[in-house]
Amino acid sequence: MSTLTGRRPAPYRPSGLTWTVLRLHRTALYVWGAALLAAVAALIWLLAVGPDARAIVGGCDASDPFPMDCGTARWTTTARTYATGLALVSACVTFQMYAVAVWAGAALTGRELESGTARLAWTQSVTPARWLATRLAVPAVLLTAGTTLAVLLGNWTRRAGRGDLSGGWFNANVFISSGPVAVAYALAGLALGALAGLVLRRALPAAAAALAAAVVLHEVLDGFRMSLWPAVTTTGRAALHVPYGSMLLEHGSVTADGERVNTSLACVGTDGSALEACIRRGPWTDFWSTYQPQSHYWPLQLVESGLLLAVAGLAVAAAFALLRRRLA
Structure with missing residues (x-):
């Protein structure tokens, strides 16, 4: 029919609730994607200079009765650059929870409830439960994939060089950024932010509440981390x-x-x-x-990850329950 009428078929345009979420929050997606690419590029570069840092610094004294951080001797520009770069990437992975919580509270749920966009979507054959599920599932998948990539590449970089130059395995940033607990922190921040947005229904107060909840959760687990498994x-x-x-x-x-x-x-x-x-x-x-x-290391990682996922699960359950109650 298009040949007979002389019209070209219309180009395919993605549609659906998932695409709507991606398009609506494309600015946050671009910023997060750029940060992830920057972290990956930095880790790849550090991976290349890692062997030089290992050779320059030398080994640690295994007879030290109380070994903490090692590799403090024979610092050079290469070793300092390697340690600083790895520490910065580790800190970014560790504290992304705060940014995720603020964004989820302010933009993902709070702003849409404040402006009435959510209720408009609910009148267009999108149930409130599906609306919330999609807004949680789409960023959860992206955060899990991106954080896992950063963790795996970061661990590869540490093995290639001297990861202990930026702290031992028990250092908070190293511990969080080197295992599955990094993903659990990101998902917990997402769930807490979404819940704050549903509770307060205003962008700025929800962002502040989500950030406060994320900070409290992070600090509590940081203080009790070494007590999560028998010493x-x-x-x-x-x-x-x-x-x-x-x-x-x-x-x-x-x-x-x-x-x-x-x-x-x-x-x-x-x-x-x-x-x-x-x-x-x-x-x-x-x-x-x-x-x-x-x-x-691994028992502590798994226990802390389980606690964080439990917090995330409770926050998600509370969000759905609150949504059903307000619409009842």
């Missing part, structure tokens, strides 16, 4: 030489009456006859230390 406690000479790469939580001495004294550094780093002489000079009979070994 290891050792006594005797092993307490003076915890495994390399461990996060030391507490250490001290045991007095003659069995009392544990915290923060006592007596006899640390000594062994053999020097240790025996040190014990005789002081009022202590033994030593103890509590630490999280590097082998607990």
Whole structure:
């Protein structure tokens, strides 16, 4: 028919609720996509200079009784650039939760409820539940894919160079940006922001409330992270030489009456006859230390991710319940 009438067929234009969400929030999509591309480009460049940073800095002393961050000697421009770049990317991945929460509260739900756009959509064969589900599902998929890419590429970069130059595995930014907990933080921020928008129905107050909720959640988990999995406690000479790469939580001495004294550094780093002489000079009979070994990285990651996903799930359930209640 188009041949007979001389008209060309109309070009295909994407439609549907998913496309509407992408088009409506295309500015946020462009900004987030540009940030992701910048992070990927930076990580690829750091991946190339990683071996040079490893060779320049050299190894760490595995006999250090309380190893924290290593690679502090022989700093050069290459090593500093590598460490700074990796730390910046790690911080961006870690704190993207805040930006996601603010955007979700202000633009994803709050602004549409404030302007009446949401109610207009509900009158055009789009149910409120479908409207909310699409607004949560589309950014959730994009955040999961993009954050996973940044995490995998970041871990590859750390293995190629010296990731511990920007902090040990227990460093907050390193821990969050190197595992599945990064995705869980992003999804939690999305859910909290969407809930804040539905509760307040105004863009600016919802953005402030979402940011406050995200900060509180981040700080609480940061404070209790090393308590999410049972730590290891050792006594005797092993307490003076915890495994390399461990996060030391507490250490001290045991007095003659069995009392544990915290923060006592007596006899640390000594062994053999020097240790025996040190014990005789002081009022202590033994030593103890509590630490999280590097082998607990994955249990801690999984437990924290589970808590964050539980928070996200509760926030989403509350959002749907609130939406149904207001429309009842």
